[in-house]
Amino acid sequence: MLRxxxxxxxxxxxxxxxxxxxxxxxxxxxxxTDEDSRNSTGKSSLIELLHFLLxxxxxxxxxxxxxxxxxxxFTLELDWSQTPDGRLAVTRSGARPEVVRLxxxxxxxxxxxxxxxxxxxxxxxxxxxxxxxELFGLRADHQGLxxxxxxxxxxxxxxxHSFNQATRTHNQQSEADAAANLAYLLGLDWKLAAGYxxxxxxxxxxxxxxxxxxxxxxxxxxxNTADLRGQITLAEDELxxxxxxxxxxxxxxxxxxxxxxxxxxxxxxRSLNSQDAIDLRNLGDLKAAVEETTDTAVxxxxxxxxxxxxxxxxxxxxxxDDVRGFHxxxxxxxxxxxxxxxxxxxxxxxxxxxxxxxxxxELQTVLRILAEGGALDALTALQQALxxxxxxxxxxxxxxxxxxxxxxxxxxxxxxxVELQRSLAADLGERRMQTEEATLLFSEYAQRLYGHGRSxxxxxxxxxxxxxxxxxxxxxxxxxxxxxxxxxxxxxxAVLAHRHGRxxxxxxxxxxxxxxxDDRQLxxxxxxxxxxxxxxxxxxxxxxxxxxxxxxxxxxxxxxxVVLTPRLxxxxxxxxxxxxxx
Numbered sequence: 078m079l080r081x082x083x084x085x086x087x088x089x090x091x092x093x094x095x096x097x098x099x100x101x102x103x104x105x106x107x108x109x110t111d112e113d114s115r116n117s118t119g120k121s122s123l124i125e126l127l128h129f130l131l132x133x134x135x136x137x138x139x140x141x142x143x144x145x146x147x148x149x150x151f152t153l154e155l156d157w158s159q160t161p162d163g164r165l166a167v168t169r170s171g172a173r174p175e176v177v178r179l180x181x182x183x184x185x186x187x188x189x190x191x192x193x194x195x196x197x198x199x200x201x202x203x204x205x206x207x208x209x210x211e212l213f214g215l216r217a218d219h220q221g222l223x224x225x226x227x228x229x230x231x232x233x234x235x236x237x238h239s240f241n242q243a244t245r246t247h248n249q250q251s252e253a254d255a256a257a258n259l260a261y262l263l264g265l266d267w268k269l270a271a272g273y274x275x276x277x278x279x280x281x282x283x284x285x286x287x288x289x290x291x292x293x294x295x296x297x298x299x300x301n302t303a304d305l306r307g308q309i310t311l312a313e314d315e316l317x318x319x320x321x322x323x324x325x326x327x328x329x330x331x332x333x334x335x336x337x338x339x340x341x342x343x344x345x346x347r348s349l350n351s352q353d354a355i356d357l358r359n360l361g362d363l364k365a366a367v368e369e370t371t372d373t374a375v376x377x378x379x380x381x382x383x384x385x386x387x388x389x390x391x392x393x394x395x396x397x398d399d400v401r402g403f404h405x406x407x408x409x410x411x412x413x414x415x416x417x418x419x420x421x422x423x424x425x426x427x428x429x430x431x432x433x434x435x436x437x438x439e440l441q442t443v444l445r446i447l448a449e450g451g452a453l454d455a456l457t458a459l460q461q462a463l464x465x466x467x468x469x470x471x472x473x474x475x476x477x478x479x480x481x482x483x484x485x486x487x488x489x490x491x492x493x494x495v496e497l498q499r500s501l502a503a504d505l506g507e508r509r510m511q512t513e514e515a516t517l518l519f520s521e522y523a524q525r526l527y528g529h530g531r532s533x534x535x536x537x538x539x540x541x542x543x544x545x546x547x548x549x550x551x552x553x554x555x556x557x558x559x560x561x562x563x564x565x566x567x568x569x570x571a572v573l574a575h576r577h578g579r580x581x582x583x584x585x586x587x588x589x590x591x592x593x594x595d596d597r598q599l600x601x602x603x604x605x606x607x608x609x610x611x612x613x614x615x616x617x618x619x620x621x622x623x624x625x626x627x628x629x630x631x632x633x634x635x636x637x638x639v640v641l642t643p644r645l646x647x648x649x650x651x652x653x654x655x656x657x658x659x
Contacts, residue, residue, distance in 0.1 A: 078616040079583055080154040080164065082126060088656025089149070090643045092123065094618060097610045098603065098639040103588070104623040104646045118645040119654025120588050120620035121235050126151055127585060130167050131228055132205040135174035142171035145659035156582075157211065159183045167204075177204040183211075212581040213574075219261075221271045226250075226258045230570055232585040233563070240589055243548050243566040253277050256544040262574040263546070264511040265537075269501045270544040276493055277542070283486050305477040312470045319463045342440040349429045349436075360422045367415045494541055501539035512537050515569055522565040522609075523550045526601045527558075533565070557593040564590060564602055572613050583616040591621065596628035603634060 083091040092101065103118040125140040130153035135142055141151060150170040157165035159181075166180040182197040184207065199207075209215035209224040229246035233239035237247035245255045253273035260270040505512060516535040523533030532551040539545070548566040550558060567584060574580025591599055606617040623644075630636055646652030 078156045079127070079618065080156065081152075082123070082130075083152045083154075084655075085150045085152075086656070089151075090119075090645070090654055090656055092641055092643075092654075094616065094641070096614075096616055098607045099616065099618040100603075100626065100636060100640050101618070101620040102623050102626055102640050102644045103620065104644050118647055118652060120645065122654050123620060124232060124234055124585065124587050125236070127153065127232055128228070128234060129174075130169055130177075131232075132177070132201055132208055132225060134201075135171065139171065139174070141169070142174060143659065145657075146655070147171040157181075157183060159185075159211065169201075175201055177201050179204075183207060213261075214579055219267075221254075221274060222258055222261055222267060226254070227262060227574075227580065230259070230262070230567065231574075231580065231583065233567070233587065233590070235587050235589045240560065240563060240587075243563045244546050251277060252543040256546060259546055259570070260544055262570050262580055263515050263537075264573065264577055264579065265508055265544070266501070266504045269497065269504055272497045272501075273494075273543045276490060276497065279486065279490055283490070302477060302480045305473060305480055309470065309473045309477060312466065312473055316463070316466045316470055319466055339440060342436050346433055346436050346440070349433050353426055353429055356422045356426055360419060360426075363415050363419045363422065367412060367419070498539045498541060501544060505537060505539060515573060518572060519548060519565055519569045522568055522605060523561075525605045526561055526565065526598050535566075535569075557595055557598065560590050560592065560594055561598055561602065568606070568609060571615060572609060575613060575615060582614060583618065586617075586619040588620040588622055588625075590619075591625060596625070596632065599625060600629040600632045600634050603629060607639070 152168045168178040239246040257271035261267040536547040571584040
């Protein structure tokens with residue numbers, strides 16, 4: 078049970094709770110004007126502070142983190158079986174919302190050298206886990222269930238619009254998530270109910286992927302199975318080709334030296350061909366020169382001179398013979414020289430031809446070796462290309478699997494839904510005792526408010542998208558009756574959870590729950606809360622405006638023992654919960 082709510086600000090009006098019904102009443106004062114309002118007295122702020130001290134996540138919009146309250150440390154004292162005195166004081170401030178101070182070390186996982194009884198600071202997530210364990214009996218195997226989600230049913234918040242419908246505590250809460258936590262409180266198979274949450278997550282992922290496929294950029298990343306199948310075929314063929322090259326590859330020792338030798342041979346053969354061309358041209362010139370070199374006759378000179386009546390003497394004729402002999406000697410020497418040059422050129426041509434033959438054979442051998450293998454660097458490059466291609470093929474296969482999963486996921490999700498719905502329906506049939514207990518309690522509470530002639534029950538069924546829990550009261554769908562549906566449903570949850578050790582022993586309602594409720598139903602509701610609290614060992618806390626309290630008191634409701642001190646007022650400064658306006 079909750080025992081006390083206080084703060085280290087002296088202006089704060091400490092609230093002491095007791096077993097049974099506790100009514101936090103907001104009064105109007107004799108000096109109140111039409112501009113005063115009980116909506117700012119702190120009734121809903123009480124709810125916010127309870128959530129804050131029971132581990133709610135705090136952000137810049139949270140009440141305790143506002144500038145006027147940030148430095149205030151609030152404390153909630155509540156029953157806790159693990160402490161020596163059975164009580165635990167929880168302190169938290171908006172200045173350090175990530176830390177919760179406990180007046181006892183209640184963490185069973187703490188390994189300490191000496192037992193020390195005193196305040197201890199714990200991170201808020203750890204405090205939430207302790208709440209899960211102590212207040213709701215949740216352990217590590219209760220994946221997906223949280224005490225915070227269940228507390229939102231037992232302490233509904235106006236700021237979260239939790240009074241809009243009975244089976245959800247805020248507008249953004251998924252039906253499957255709410256149903257899983259409700260199933261636990263009611264004693265149903267929460268694991269089957271939570272299965273819908275996994276399916277809902279898969280559906281959400283599928284919708285996002287389908288949108289991505291339609292996007293021109295993301296579509297190239299996700300793709301479709303037809304395109305990817307063709308790309309994989311081509312990529313695998315290229316992968317096989319590279320693998321075959323590597324399999325047949327032979328590393329040639331001294332590959333670079335052989336490559337240089339091949340280049341040298343090729344260069345030498347080209348040089349020999351060039352020299353042959355020059356020598357062949359020179360050989361032709363030499364042969365032509367030989368043909369042009371002839372003996373020079375001087376005998377024709379004597380007849381010529383005789384024709385001219387010039388007689389040559391013996392001395393002159395001897396001179397001509399000397400000249401002729403010299404000329405013949407020159408011609409013989411030239412012919413001998415040209416013959417030697419021709420023989421030398423022809424020999425060089427023959428020698429170069431032989432050298433070309435030897436070089437050609439060597440070049441063929443070197444080129445064959447190079448063609449049959451390669452250098453180690455070439456093999457490494459092939460292996461790197463193979464690795465890149467393998468990675469590319471693997472990526473394509475992953476994309477193909479994802480695309481295939483996406484395209485077939487709709488049928489799989491539908492099949493899982495049908496299977497889960499069938500399993501849950503069978504389980505509900507086996508848990509008839511739990512469903513009947515919940516339905517009879519809800520019906521009893523509703524008929525206490527509206528009479529035995531009113532049909533009221535809980536409809537619990539396995540729906541296609543979640544476990545469907547629908548509280549029904551035969552009515553005209555007015556707002557007041559809708560709020561009383563929530564009252565009866567919450568009271569049913571609190572009783573069953575506490576009765577079977579799955580929840581705490583308190584239930585808290587904001588005054589907004591009673592907006593539009595007829596005074597007869599309000600009287601019946603608070604009377605019922607008193608009886609159920611006494612019978613089940615529960616604590617029921619509610620805030621109420623004084624005029625609503627006056628209406629039910631005129632009907633005979635005795636509020637003398639249940640109204641909390643202090644009573645809040647709409648006095649501008651000191652009348653509210655915090656003792657000042659902000």
